[in-house]
Amino acid sequence: MSVRIQDFPGTPLREDDVRSGRVLTVSGAARAEYAWDLGVAMTRYLEELRNGRLVGQRCRHCGRVLFPPRAFCEQCFCPTTEWVALPDTGVIQTFAICHIAWDAQRIDEPKLPAVIAVDGASRNMGLLHLIGGVEPERVAVGQRVRAVWRPPDERQGAITDILYFTPTEA
Amino acid sequence: MGLSERIASGDRLRTWEGNFPLEHLYTVGVAGERALRELKDHGRLLGTRCARCEVTYAPARLYCERCLTRLDEWVPIALVGTLASYTMVHQDVDGQLLETPALVGLIGLDDASGHLVHRLGEFDGQQPRLGMKVEAVLRPATERVGSIVDIRYFRPVG
Amino acid sequence: MPARVAIVGAGYSDFRSTTPGLSYKEMMFEAATRAYADAGISPRRDAQTFVTATEDYWEGTSIFDEYVPDQLGAVLKPTQTIPGDGIQALLAAAMQIEAGLFDLAVVEAHSKASNVRHPERIVAFGLDPIWNRPLDLHPDFVAGLEMRRFLAESGNTPEQCARVVVKNRRNALRNPLAAYPAALSAEDVLGAPRHADPLGQLDCAQYADGGVVLVLASAARAAGLRQPPVWLRGGAWMTETSALETRDWARAAYASLCADRLYADAGVTQPERQIDVAEIDDTFSYKELQHLEALRLCRPGEAGNALTAGVFDLGGDLPVNPSGGSLGQGNLLEATGLRRVLEIVLQLRGEAGAHQVPGARRGLAMSWRGIPTTTAAAVVLERGE
C-alpha cells in the first residue's frame, strides 16, 4: 500500500441514501427463536430465585463456592456435588450509569448496571444486575447491597425476580 | 464421571425462550445495483463477463470468482432459458404444509453460464421436463421495485 | 510423510431427538468427561489447545465461543471456535500440532437442535439475501433441485435412494447411540409424504441433539497414552462456491475436489480398495450415493447398483455408514462430522459393538455442511500396528 495507493475502494452511503430508496435494498430477518433447555444447574437456580433465595455450588476439590451455580467446577474439571444457600446481599464491584437502551435509543431514567460480588460465594464471584432505590450519585464501588425481590406471586423463576439491588446503608 | 446430579422429574423440566431481536436491510451492492435497476427499468437482467475464464455471470458480479479480477464487460441477459431441474416444495419456510405446493425451477439462461433459481408458473397441469424452454414473466413496470422477485416466475415458452 | 497426529481419546453425549435434562454446557461437560477418561488425561494439566465447531444461529447466541471454555476445562488456555463442520475443527487442531505449537489438543462439537424453534428458518437465513431469499421458499428446494439433476445425470433412481434410508436406519438398530433406528422398507420411504419432490420426508435426516469430544496428540505424546493411537493419515476440506448460480448441481464437485486433496495427503491411490469402512454424508438419501461417486468409492453412475448389490451393507465389501449415518443417528448440525470421526475411531479400535466391521484398518469420514453450502471436509484414519 499505502504509500502507492491513493484511492482505496469502498462507497460510503448516508442513512438517507438507504431510507429514501436512492440505492436499492432488500430487507430480511432470521426470525430466529429458541427454547433453551435450562439443565441441572439453571433449573435449580431459577427455582430458588422464585423462592426468593440465591444458591451456589461448592466444589469439593478446591473448596470454592461457585456462583452463578454450575454443574461443574471449571478450575478442577469435576462435577459439583453440593448446593449452598447464599444470602441475598453483596458488594458492588463496579457499576455504570447508562443512558441508552440495548438498541442504542436514549432513555430518560438512567439504568445502573453493576457487578455485585455475592456474600458467601468465593472471592469476586457474583452477578450482573441493576442497582435501584438510590440516586446515581450516591452509588459507590465497595458499597454493600441487598436484593429487592418482586412480590412472591409475581415471581416467574427468572433473574428478573430480583427487581434490583439497593444499598443497605443510606 | 459426568454430572453428579440429574433432573429426575419431568415436571421440573423447563426451557428459557429467546430470539435475535434484529432485522436487516441489505444494500444490493455495486453490481446488484446496476443489474436490478436494469430489471426494474427495462425488464431484463444484466450480466458481467470474464473473458479469461469464459464465464458470464447472471445476475452480474463485480468480480470473477474464479480468478478474482474486476469485471467491466456488461452484457444484457435475455430472460429465457432451459429447465435444468425442478422440484415441488410442500412446506413453507416455517415448516408448515402449503395448501398449494411451490414449483421451483433451475434455469440455465441462454445468455449466461450457470443457473438461476426461481419459481415456475403457468404450467397448468403440464408436467415440467428437463430441457424444456422457459421464459420469465415480469411484474408490470409500475410494480417493479428492483428485486429478483420483479420476475414473478418462469413459464413454458409457447 | 509419516502421520504426526493421532486421535487418542473420544467421548460423546448420547444422540437423541431431544435432551431436555441437560443444558448445552452440561452436554459438553459430559462428552468431554468421557473423552478425557478415555484418553486418560486431565484437561487442566495436559490439554494445551481447544477447538469448538459451531455457528451462532444454531446456538441462539452471538459470539458463542464466549461460552465454550469452562465446561471443557479450557479456562485461560488457547481456545478458538471454527464456525464450520467438526472435521474442519479437527483439522484446525491437527494443524496446530503439526506446526509444532502443541502436543495435546481437544476438539468439540455439539448440537442442541431441539432448542431451535424453526431450524428451516436458520437454514434459509444462510441463503443469499438478495438473489435467493426473496423467493421465500423452504430451503430444502435446493436438495430437491439437486436430487433430480443428480438422478438425471448419473442414472441412479429414487428407489435406490430409498434403499440408502433402509440400510442406514437398519444399521442404527445395532447402534445404541442412534436417535432414529427403524426397520423400514423401500416402499415405506417411497410412499412417505413428499417434501421437495423427488425428495420425500423420509429421505431427509432428522435433527438430533448430542455432543462429541475428541482428544488429539502428536506422535510423541500419543506414545505415552493409554489408548492405541488412531492415526490421522490424511485430511482435507474444500469449498466449491457460495453461489447457487455458479455451483455444480449434479455431481457434488466440492466432494470430488476434497477427495483429490484428501487422497493425495493420505497416499490413497485406489480408494475403492484401500478404504475398509466409510462414514460419509447422508443428510439426504441421494447425498450418500452422490458422495460415494464423488469420493470415487465406486464408479460414476454405479453407486445405486452397488448399493442394491449389498456392497455398502454392514457385511459388504465396503460398509458405508455402519453407525446409521445421519439418517439413522440424526443430523447433529456442526457436530455431524465429529460424530462420523467418532464412529471410525470406534471401528478402528474394534469397539463398535454390534455394528463392528471385522478387521477394519483404514476408514474414511466425510461431511458436508448442508444447505446452502458446497463445503466438505474429510479425513482418512488408520489403526496403529
Added chain:
Amino acid sequence: MRRVAVVGAGMTRFMRRALETPQELSFEASRMALDSCELRLADVDVVCIGTAPDAFDGVHMKGEHLAHGAGGWHRPVMRSYVGGGTGVFAAIQGWYQVASGRADVALVLCEEKMSSARPHPQGAFLTIFDNITERPLLPNLIWIFALEMRRYMETYHIPKELIAQVAVKNKRNALDHPCAQLAAEITVEDVLKSEVLAWPVQRLDVSPTSDGAVALILASEDQATRITDRPVWIDGVGWNVDTAYWTDRDLAYPMYVERAARMAYDMAGIRDPRHELDVVEAYDPFDYKELHHLEGLMICGRGEAPRLTADGVTRRDGDLPVCPSGGLLGVGNPIAAAGLMKVAEIFWQLRGEAGKRQVPGKPRRGLAQAWGDLMQVGTVVVMSV
C-alpha cells in the same frame, strides 16, 4: 517450525455504511492484497476467513457466504472465530495453516458489514450475553465496557482525563490514514464534554460501528522470499480465553491478554517487550482499552499505562508508538476487519510503507493485539523484518 511471513496486504475504506455487499467488500480487500505482492489467485492454496457475529451482516454461516468474494472458489476455506479477537486470530489461523506445511500461500480475509443490522448494530450485542442470567436484564454492549472501565479507574486511581488522551492521540493519528472513518483533531476537553452513554463511557471514548474489509497474504519461507525481498516474518503468535463467568473475575486486569502475550513472546524470544518492540497496535475499541491492553501486554506495569501515554511514549513520534494507524477509535471498527487492519499496519510500518503514518527510526519489530468476547479473549501476533 516452518517460518511464515506476511507478504501482501489490502483494505477497503472503513465506512459507517457501505454500498458494497459483504462479498464485494471481501473482493476489494483480497484483490488489493494480491496486487500488492503481484500474485494471482491461482497462487493461493488456502483461504482463511475471519468475521464476527453473523447477526451483523445478517447471514447464517457468514464464512460460507463470503467465500467466493475472498478467492474461495474451489479452495479450502476455513473460518475462525474468537469474538472481537477474530481479526488478529485470522492471521494466526493463516500462520498455523502455513506453518503446519499444509499450505504455502494463504489468503487471510476479514470482513464486517455492521450497517445491515436494524434498528441498530448494537441490537446484535444483546445476544452476546448469557441467554438465561443476563439477557432478561436487557443489557447493551456499553454496559460491560463502562463496568470494566470504572473497575480499572478505581483500582488504580486513574482520572478520566488521562484516559481521554488515547482518544485524542488515535483520532489524530487517523488523520493520516486514507481509509479512516472518524479521524479528527480533538482535545481532552472535547472527550470529557461529549455525550455520556454509560458513565464513565462517553461518545468520544468509543469507536464507531463500521463496514469494511482487510486482507493479508501469508507465505512459507520459500515462497515468501520468491514473492518479495521484504517479507515481514511472524515471530510469535498467542491466544487465550478466560472463563465465561465474567462477573466472577476482577475486571481491573486482562489476564487473558497477558497469557496470550506470554505465549507469543516465548515463541519470539522476547523478554523485555517495552524495549524489544518498536511499534505496537494494541486493541482500542474504547480509549481505556488501549491502556488496559498495554498493561496486559506487559509493556508497563499494572495501572501505569496512563502515565506512559501522558509522557508521550505512545505517540507516533514517541519511544514506543502505539496505534500509529489511528486504531479503531480513528480508522473505524468493522470488528474482525479492524483487528486484521492492525496486523496490516504493523506490516506496512515494518516495511516502511506507512506513508504519512510511518513511525520514525526504521522499526524492526512490532506487535498487533486484539481482544474479544465477554472481557475474555486475547490474541497477539509479533512480527519482524
